[in-house]
Each structure stands twice: as structure tokens, then as C-alpha cells.
Amino acid sequence: MSKYSLGEFLRETEQDEQENGYFELETPRVLEVNLDGEVWAKAGSMISYDGQMKFEREGIFEHGLGKMFKKAFTDEGSSLMKARGEGKLYLADQGKKITILQLQNEGITVNGNDLLAFEPGIEWDIKFMKKIAGMVSGGLFNVHLKGRGMVAITSHYEPLTLRVTPNKPVITDPNATVAWSEHLEPEFKTDISLKTFVGRGSGESIQMKFSGEGFVVVQPFEEGYQSSQ
Template sequence: MSKYSIEEFIKKTKQDDNENDYFELETPRILEVNLTDQVWAKAGSMISYNGQIKFEREGILEHGVGRMFKKALTGEGTSLMKAEGSGRLYLADQGKKITILHLDDESITVNGNDLLAFEPGIEWDIKLMKKIAGMMSGGLFNVTLKGTGRVAITSHYEPLTLLVTPYDPVITDPHATVAWSGILEPEFQTDISFKTFLGRGSGESIQMKFSGEGFVIVQPFEEIYTNGNSS
């Protein structure tokens, strides 16, 4: 049989029926959710499913007025959908690489654009970085997740994790910052001298400074935000 035959292609790319964890990486860029109850996922990330699954956008009163008010400020980029039922659900986000993290009574803060899905038992809250809302197009929002369960995040290409220690703070470009450990609180600083080198004629270079103990995940790509969405 030719290595380029349809049969050979199917054999190499078909779903793996032996995998039945709640979250599975079907490929590095496609997440399989073996749904038995419900899951939160980025709106528009469903690419396929089978079984009895229904989808609905996050309800206005789902998490109280305060959180919805923050959501309105940050634009459609924060939109989440809830999938309920049983079956196999496949999620993806513009071909970005997917990483699954298991939180064990821990917390992590994820750039809103890089959050793909999380188990329903995990608490979450949207945070708008108000200090830089006027400096960056569309501002910058993040989702803090805490509890026990799995979270799927995305990155353009392979992510890099940088360790933060009390003696060695880490400074990152907000556009390339994917997530950080929940106990860290980034400060924002500007560097006017950098703007010439970065080719950004208007405004200063905005940087995130992480101090303390924890980690920061970055990607080799700068996402551009417009009204809360990446372009």
C-alpha cells in the first residue's frame, strides 16, 4: 500500500479511541474533551463533536453583575461558551499549540486570548489591566483560574517557562505573555528608549515586571489586540 494512500492517511490521522481522559491532546493543536457533564471553552473554538452536546454563551447572570460589567469592558475576546451533555468534543484556536495543565488546589492567570478550556469545578474571574488600557489597543485582560482540575491554554509555537525568584525578577512583553502563576502580580513599566528599536513609532514600550516566587509562560510571537481580540 502506498504511504500516500487514503487508507494510510486515515491510519495516521484518525482519532484515538483508546484515549478517554477528560482532556486529551488529539494532536498538538486539537484538544479532545471526553464530555460527561459540562466544560467551559473559548467561544468559537468548537471544530467538531459527536454525541448529545448543546452549546450556550456565558449567561448574563451566570456569574453576577460585577463580572459581566468587567466582561463588557474587555470586549468580545473574553467570551466563553458552556458545552453540556455527553460525547466527544474537539476544540482548537487558529492552529495554536495547546498545553494541558492540571491544577491541584493551585491558581494560574492566563491571557484571555490564550485560554481554550477548563473543567467546570474551577473558579474563574476576569481581570482587566486598567493601568495599560489606554496604552495598548483594546487594553489587556486576563482570566484567573483556581482550584483543582484541568486547564487548556494555547500559544503560538512552543511556549517557554521562565522562573521568577526574589533575587531574579522577569520582564516580558505583554503581547508575548501567555500565563503566570496565580500568586504573582505583574507591575507595568514603560521604556521610552526601546520604542525606536521595536519599530513602534507611537507611545512607549510597555513591559510587564514579575517579582517574587513563581513562573511566567511566554511565546515566540507578539499578539496584537484590537477591542479585546487578536487580529
């Protein structure tokens, strides 16, 4: 249905006023954070809020010198902001689909472009893929998250999860790779023959190979890693 009376439109799209958990999907592309304290979120992802809140850009010394130097080296464009206060906070990122993960003392690595929000008690660290720096526009960085709490990730359209087993490695395009399980370490391989395809970028010639036991999340979209320059 694409035509609505005003009353029908309001009923279809009105926010849910019921008491919800810390992270809830208000729609498949809007995350509701029922804030009572603080939360880390992707800078620029706030679309609305009600209540009393303050927003702070991630400070250069917020997480210690180690993370500061990593951020300077990666020139990453996905800075974090901290929201503090009470009320309902609504987050979104370019209309991408949102998935909420509940970590139970587990770990996951997420592409830096696809991390929307996480609870402040979760430990995190930036992982820079040095081997393909210069091959992919702006390089490629990921964020490893570990602990107990909720993490919200994003994907263009519906994500697909692929199982990795010792006898069945999985190979992905870096630009379509959203996340992978804690104990997997991707290897990078170059397929020279793919460079000959006319009209295609050089990204297809770089592939990520996951071996071992775990899973990889991919999206049906090749997302460019843009530098800030």
C-alpha cells in the first residue's frame, strides 16, 4: 500500500511508546535507544531524541594513546560520539538495515562503516588491514568488540551469514563484508584475472579468505571505503 489517509499514515509510522529494552528496532532502519546513562554511537547517526541528552564527539584521548595513534594512522571516517542522559534516542545510517546483536562474553569484528552503536561496557579495539592499504580506497579498518551487551550493526539490504568450517573456507569481497566471528583472521588474496574485466573497479581483484571455524556476514552491496581527503 502506497496511498494513505493521514490517520492511516500516522498509525503505520507512529513511534512505539511502550516500554522497551535498551536497544529496540523502531523500524528496520531506525534504532531506538532507551537511554538511561550513556551509549556510544556512530558520529552523525542521531536523527531524533526526546528527553534530556548531551552529545559529545569522541575525544582524541578518550580511549588512550594506543587507539588515538591507530585512528590517526587509519584516517578512519567513522568517528564515535557519546550520548549521555535519559530519554529515547533514534539512530540511523543512510537508510541501511539495522541488526541488533546481544554479546554474551563473546567477540565479533565489524567493518568500521557498519558499526552503528554499542553499550559502553563493551571493550573495543581498531584493527587496520595493513596488507591491503592502498588497494582499497581509504584502506580498510575494522572494530573488534568483546564483552557482554548489545551491538547494533548496519548493512545495505538483507545481510547473509555464511558458515566457515575447517574444510570449507569462505572467500568474500572486502567491500561487501560486514562482520565476522571472533576467532577468524582473514587472509588477503589477489586474483589478477579479475582485473581484466572492463568497467569494473579494482576491488574485485582483492579477496578476503576466512578459514577455520565461525561465520562471516556479507551484504548484497559493494560499499566503497572512502578516505576523508
